[in-house]
Amino acid sequence: xxxxxxxxxxxxxxxxxxxxxxxxxxxxxxxxxxxxxxxxxxxxxxxxxxxxxxxxxxxxxxxxxxxxxxxxxxxxxxxxxxxxxxxxxxxxxxxxxxxxxxxxxxxxxxxxxxxxxxxxxxxxxxxxxxxxx
Numbered sequence: 001x002x003x004x005x006x007x008x009x010x011x012x013x014x015x016x017x018x019x020x021x022x023x024x025x026x027x028x029x030x031x032x033x034x035x036x037x038x039x040x041x042x043x044x045x046x047x048x049x050x051x052x053x054x055x056x057x058x059x060x061x062x063x064x065x066x067x068x069x070x071x072x073x074x075x076x077x078x079x080x081x082x083x084x085x086x087x088x089x090x091x092x093x094x095x096x097x098x099x100x101x102x103x104x105x106x107x108x109x110x111x112x113x114x115x116x117x118x119x120x121x122x123x124x125x126x127x128x129x130x131x132x133x
């Protein structure tokens with residue numbers, strides 16, 4: 001999967017346009033929930049040696065929030081790395097150069113979207129349940 005394909009999938013699936021919060025980093029695209037503004041994906045172009053690879057060629061990657069218990073096993077997958085420049089206990093990085101399996105990236109994206117989704121407040125849930133009676 002490449003950057004363009006992933007950005008198209010995000011727009012079609014979640015209706016989210018990229019946000020570019022850093023003026024000097026125009027290759028850094030943030031995707032966030034419209035309601036709570038939490039990030040669920042960050043696409044960047046970084047030198048590949050930042051992932052522990054040999055070489056300094058630029059590579060597109062995506063950072064995704066991940067369940068802590070899943071991170072260890074995901075790191076054994078091709079093209080999946082410890083989070084670049086984010087909390088490695090809660091985030092993971094996937095290379096967008098074809099080395100990571102497309103289905104793995106999309107599964108991680110869906111997981112990240114769910115982990116960062118707005119939570120319904122307890123009082124609101126109770127009120128909604130009363131309305132259903």
